Amino acid sequence: xxxxxxxxxxxxxxxxxxxxxxxxxxxxxxxxxxxxxxxxxxxxxxxxxxxxxxxxxxxxxxxxxx
Amino acid sequence: xxxxxxxxxxxxxxxxxxxxxxxxxxxxxxxxxxxxxxxxxxxxxxxxxxxxxxxxxxxxxxxxxxxxxxxxxxxxxxxxxxxxxxxxxxxxxxxxxxxxxxxxxxxxxxxxxxxxxxxxxxxxxxxxxxxxxxxxxxxxxxxxxxxxxxxxxxxxxxxxxxxxxxxxxxxxxxxxxxxxxxxxxxxxxxxxxxxxxxxxxxxxxxxxxxxxxxxxxxxxxxxxxxxxxxxxxxxxxxxxxxxxxxxxxxxxxxxxxxxxxxxxxxxxxxxxxxxxxxxxxxxxxxxxxxxxxxxxxxxxxxxxxxxxxxxxxxxxxxxxxxxxxxxxxxxxxxxxxxxxxxxxxxxxxxxxxxxxxxxxxxxxxxxxxxxxxxxxxxxxxxxxxxxxxxxxxxxxxxxxxxxxxxxxxxx
Numbered sequence: 244x245x246x247x248x249x250x251x252x253x254x255x256x257x258x259x260x261x262x263x264x265x266x267x268x269x270x271x272x273x274x275x276x277x278x279x280x281x282x283x284x285x286x287x288x289x290x291x292x293x294x295x296x297x298x299x300x301x302x303x304x305x306x307x308x309x
Numbered sequence: 310x311x312x313x314x315x316x317x318x319x320x321x322x323x324x325x326x327x328x329x330x331x332x333x334x335x336x337x338x339x340x341x342x343x344x345x346x347x348x349x350x351x352x353x354x355x356x357x358x359x360x361x362x363x364x365x366x367x368x369x370x371x372x373x374x375x376x377x378x379x380x381x382x383x384x385x386x387x388x389x390x391x392x393x394x395x396x397x398x399x400x401x402x403x404x405x406x407x408x409x410x411x412x413x414x415x416x417x418x419x420x421x422x423x424x425x426x427x428x429x430x431x432x433x434x435x436x437x438x439x440x441x442x443x444x445x446x447x448x449x450x451x452x453x454x455x456x457x458x459x460x461x462x463x464x465x466x467x468x469x470x471x472x473x474x475x476x477x478x479x480x481x482x483x484x485x486x487x488x489x490x491x492x493x494x495x496x497x498x499x500x501x502x503x504x505x506x507x508x509x510x511x512x513x514x515x516x517x518x519x520x521x522x523x524x525x526x527x528x529x530x531x532x533x534x535x536x537x538x539x540x541x542x543x544x545x546x547x548x549x550x551x552x553x554x555x556x557x558x559x560x561x562x563x564x565x566x567x568x569x570x571x572x573x574x575x576x577x578x579x580x581x582x583x584x585x586x587x588x589x590x591x592x593x594x595x596x597x598x599x600x601x602x603x604x605x606x607x608x609x610x611x612x613x614x615x616x617x618x619x620x621x622x623x624x625x626x627x628x629x630x631x632x633x634x635x636x637x638x639x640x641x642x643x644x645x646x647x648x649x650x651x652x653x654x655x656x657x658x659x660x661x662x663x664x665x666x667x668x669x670x671x672x673x674x675x676x677x678x679x680x681x682x683x684x685x686x687x688x689x690x691x692x693x694x695x696x697x698x699x700x701x702x703x704x705x706x707x708x709x710x711x712x713x714x715x716x717x718x719x720x
Contacts, residue, residue: 246345254337261330265365268323281323281365292358293334299351 245308251300258293262286324369331362391430392437395420399443406442406490409449410502417447425456432461435475441482442489449502451509458513464520464566472521473532480542483514508549515552518543519559523567527588540591547595557596561668564589568672568701573680575693579700582673586704589665666705673701 269281338355340346398416399405408415421444424430434457438444448454458479462472518525524532525539532539547553567585571578677683677694690698 250337250340250346257330257333257337261326261333264326265323265330268319268326281368285361285365289358289361292354292361296337296351296354296358299348299354303348303351 245304247300247304247307251297251304254293254297254300258290258297262290262293320369320372324366327362327366327369331359331366334359334362391420391424391434395434395443396438396440399440399447405447407498409447409506410499411449412499412502413449415447415449417443418450418453421448421453421457425453425460428460428463428466431457432467432471432475435461435478436471440489441478442487445479445482445510446506449506451506451513454510455513455516458517462517462521469521469524469528469531473524473534476518476521476524477532477534479514479517480546483510484542484545511546511549512551512555514546515549515555518546519555520563520566522556522560522592523563523585523588525588526591527584527586528567530584536591540595543592544595553596556592560589560592560596561665564665564705565668565672568669569676569679571673571676571680579697582669582697582701583704586669586701589669589705593665666702669701669705670698673698 265281266283266286269286334355338352338359341348341352341355395417398420402408402416405415405417409417421434424434435441435444444457445454458475461467461475464472467475522543525543526536529536529539543556547556564585568582571581674683674686674690674694677690677697678686683690683694
């Protein structure tokens with residue numbers, strides 16, 4: 244696997260595991276209190292940013308073959 | 310916020326998760342600066358992502374560092390129930406400060422006495438309590454307040470940084486505005502008891518700062534405040550006779566402790582000796598300026614201090630003669646220009662410097678032994694060490710002229 248794809252895969256893992264953990268821990272529905280420290284829209288924004296990196300890296304791999 | 314605070318484990322996990330993902334994104338960001346992976350667009354998006362996680366990290370830390378938690382660097386979280394319930398009780402009882410004047414133990418006496426003997430718990434309570442006056446003026450029994458603050462600032466168990474954070478807050482609480490004293494009918498306050506408490510607090514303040522008095526002047530930078538501020542507070546504190554007495558009798562120990570642990574780097578070591586000498590000069594001048602007889606070092610106490618390194622053979626007579634030479638010239642200079650009362654205090658001060666220079670000499674000698682720069686106390690000190698010892702004696706005797714000058718400016 245090329246280095247770009249390896250990096251894309253690493254970022255995808257971050258989305259699938261670490262960001263999911265943060266979403267679970269900050270979910271206001273399951274807090275004992277009423278305040279969500281990190282909102283759902285913030286979680287969504289970070290996922291989108293990282294997903295766009297994955298897309299860019301994959302596109303770069305396909306166009307250059309690296 | 311208080312409800313969130315009741316789930317500390319979850320907050321800790323969230324903090325750890327955010328720190329982990331932030332580190333991961335930071336690593337990926339660095340990778341995208343290297344070779345084939347350097348794609349500007351990806352780099353830019355990752356930077357945006359990192360900024361989001363950093364903001365979240367700051368937000369979580371703010372909660373974790375709030376008054377209700379103790380958190381170590383490793384995210385091991387412990388709910389600080391003492392601070393939480395103390396703060397809540399004070400919020401609900403604005404009359405806390407007048408209760409202390411009613412001649413019997415208060416709720417605050419009870420709460421403080423639970424932690425006052427424990428250095429760790431005392432320190433945590435102080436650090437986690439944003440509004441400090443109840444920890445100073447809230448108890449009827451000053452011994453409880455004394456125990457709390459002495460435990461939390463004991464140099465044997467407290468780092469200089471932690472003691473600095475606590476003591477600077479303490480002196481600000483004592484000497485800055487007392488706006489919190491409101492909302493209570495004057496008839497509800499026993500003025501005599503209030504005066505007694507205030508007098509006792511000044512005395513306690515003297516005891517608390519005694520081992521750290523050099524950090525009010527020469528070593529002020531270690532506490533991240535200015536020597537100007539420090540000298541101002543030191544002067545105010547020394548206006549209490551008991552506090553001045555405590556400062557005076559503890560000056561030798563403070564000097565010995567600070568000179569016993571010197572940096573390994575030659576320049577840093579000499580600089581620290583210089584800073585300490587400066588601080589000693591400021592302290593002795595402030596105590597002399599306070600015109601209290603307690604300012605003279607108690608001879609028994611001094612003898613005990615001088616006996617600390619009795620195992621050291623002070624074979625070289627040169628430092629002693631050096632000290633005596635300085636004393637003679639300094640004494641003549643002072644006798645020429647001062648009246649009787651000032652003469653006696655000047656003589657006392659010079660005697661103090663002589664004694665303190667001897668203590669400094671021995672502390673530096675001991676430091677050289679413990680750091681391995683001198684293998685045995687029986688060995689002839691190498692030239693560098695001799696120069697350093699001479700520098701110490703010289704600095705402490707001359708001291709402290711610069712420290713004195715600073716103290717005089719604030720007179």
